[in-house]
Amino acid sequence: MSKRRPIIAGNWKCHKTVPEAVELAAQVVQAVAPIQGVEVALCPPFIALNAVRRELSGSAVGLGAQNVYLEEGAYTGEIAPRMLTGLCDYVIIGHSERRHQFGEDDQLINAKLRTLLAHDLAPILCVGEKLEQNERGETEAVVAAQLRAGFKGVDGQRFLALGGIIAYEPVWAIGTGKACHGPTANRIIGRLRQLFGDLYGPEAAEALRIQYGGSVKPANVDEFMEQPEIDGALVGGASLQLEAFLPLVQRTAALRAATE
Ligand code: 13P
Numbered sequence: 001m002s003k004r005r006p007i008i009a010g011n012w013k014c015h016k017t018v019p020e021a022v023e024l025a026a027q028v029v030q031a032v033a034p035i036q037g038v039e040v041a042l043c044p045p046f047i048a049l050n051a052v053r054r055e056l057s058g059s060a061v062g063l064g065a066q067n068v069y070l071e072e073g074a075y076t077g078e079i080a081p082r083m084l085t086g087l088c089d090y091v092i093i094g095h096s097e098r099r100h101q102f103g104e105d106d107q108l109i110n111a112k113l114r115t116l117l118a119h120d121l122a123p124i125l126c127v128g129e130k131l132e133q134n135e136r137g138e139t140e141a142v143v144a145a146q147l148r149a150g151f152k153g154v155d156g157q158r159f160l161a162l163g164g165i166i167a168y169e170p171v172w173a174i175g176t177g178k179a180c181h182g183p184t185a186n187r188i189i190g191r192l193r194q195l196f197g198d199l200y201g202p203e204a205a206e207a208l209r210i211q212y213g214g215s216v217k218p219a220n221v222d223e224f225m226e227q228p229e230i231d232g233a234l235v236g237g238a239s240l241q242l243e244a245f246l247p248l249v250q251r252t253a254a255l256r257a258a259t260e
Contacts, residue, residue: 006232010239021048064090081119106149131172156200173214182223218247
């Protein structure tokens with residue numbers, strides 16, 4: 001467990017109607033209220049953001065969007081950064097589902113990162129290798145290239161000042177039940193931190209929070225949260241029910257308390 005404040009974020013992806021989202025958000029708010037030392041954030045679908053925001057108001061639970069487009073204009077179906085400013089704290093960009101199912105490339109993700117900073121929004125930048133890249137031993141090269149491309153021309157201090165986060169999510173571990181080995185995730189995340197340090201200096205690297213994501217569940221959460229480089233989790237499937245999500249927050253808090 002690191003000195004940085006861990007963050008457990010639930011990425012609800014394309015799940016939950018607005019009433020269902022409100023119900024789960026209310027449950028989370030109540031359940032995590034007494035838990036100290038861990039930040040919690042929820043990332044519902046766009047249409048539930050406002051209703052969930054009302055549910056979270058007065059609580060310490062953060063709110064994130066799952067995607068964003070670059071600007072306002074004639075872009076049917078898209079959401080512009082200005083629409084999210086003041087509405088949510090975080091915006092996930094570069095998720096592997098956006099990269100690989102919706103064809104988003106590093107250049108677009110870099111532009112999204114820059115526009116988020118210009119609109120006072122904290123990015124959660126996701127990076128991760130595909131199964132075949134992992135099997136070819138290319139993991140470090142792939143995530144390093146994604147990180148460098150993502151931060152091209154970006155003010156790292158501004159990223160940190162806004163609370164920006166990186167999430168390492170190996171594509172083969174997402175929604176598969178096959179999580180990465182904890183020490184392996186720790187090593188890759190350590191490498192990402194080193195690269196961030198090469199760009200912005202050692203203090204910036206030390207301050208940066210990097211989450212692990214990919215089949216995190218109550219049965220394996222300790223394996224990740226025990227690692228010194230890992231500052232929380234970005235959780236898909238296990239964030240959709242309180243019974244699975246709450247233990248992730250509780251265990252992270254317990255492990256953190258044990259190291260203090
Ligand atoms: P799962 O937890 O369902 O594997 O999803 C991880 C993820 O993609 C979070 O962004």
